[in-house]
Amino acid sequence: MSANSRLTIAAHALAWIGLYQRQGHEVATSEQIATSANTNPVVIRRLLGELRRAGLVESRRGVGAGWSLARELESMTLLDVYEAVEPGPLFAMHRTTPDQGCVVGHGIQPAMQSIYERIEETVRHELARVTLASVLRDVLAAPR
């Protein structure tokens, strides 16, 4: 599965902003975060834009502009981030509609759909148990 790294990068950005603010800074720029994540500032701005729409971060414009947290990291979970940045489901159906004249082709999609929904629900449950504050704790606890 060509998994995407949107959730990883978004968590990275949030942890970075959170740590930076703890160190007394008001706002973080997309360029600073991009340097840490080794990617392009526009990629960060795009992701943070989605997080802003979800009410997780705020942005200022003008000179001295940048990003800040809209809520405490303690009150943010990976589920919040996941829902903000992940568009589609974990597992996909057929790209083309299967043969509806075939019994299997007709019944397979509803069958798999309900299974997939149950699995995604447990994934969401697990994501909801992890706060961004605990992610940052784990980040800082990594051996160097």
Added chain:
Amino acid sequence: MSANSRLTIAAHALAWIGLYQRQGHEVATSEQIATSANTNPVVIRRLLGELRRAGLVESRRGVGAGWSLARELESMTLLDVYEAVEPGPLFAMHRTTPDQGCVVGHGIQPAMQSIYERIEETVRHELARVTLASVLRDVLAAPR
């Protein structure tokens, strides 16, 4: 997440073969399955080849060739199929290594890695609870 449909198609193929055998046929051809799944026979052969390596199906060659189940559908779970056809993890890390000189860039990957491993474990647990026999039951129970 650009989810792929490999698990869905593989389950489709197994259910199709299982039902076909129940109706008294010995083997199913990749072309029959491809027609039901509305795709190309080579795609089916590729997927079934992976399932064969995992010991879930067998194939014959020559005239009257085709595919048959190597085990009962009751003894096959979606986890068996998932592990046979899904190469990578559900969530990806950064595409490029983050800045190891940054505290967050250095600690983010191990932190996310352990979270992702825990989540994949619960997904595997859920997949293991679903047999292909129950998938086929659900397929046949779909309203027409």
Added chain:
DNA sequence: GCTGTCGTAACAATTAACGTTGCGACTGCC
């Protein structure tokens, strides 16, 4: 006005999955 940053559009680059074609290998049947 100048500067630094966001906001966003447009497009290129990369990657993975999927689809297609072609052909050799195998096996049962005539």
Added chain:
DNA sequence: GGCAGTCGCAACGTTAATTGTTACGACAGC
């Protein structure tokens, strides 16, 4: 022994999504 049907597999084209890049206007503080 030849024929026909199907798998096995490689090669390549197509498609779609993500990611990366460039460009430029908007905004706000100095």
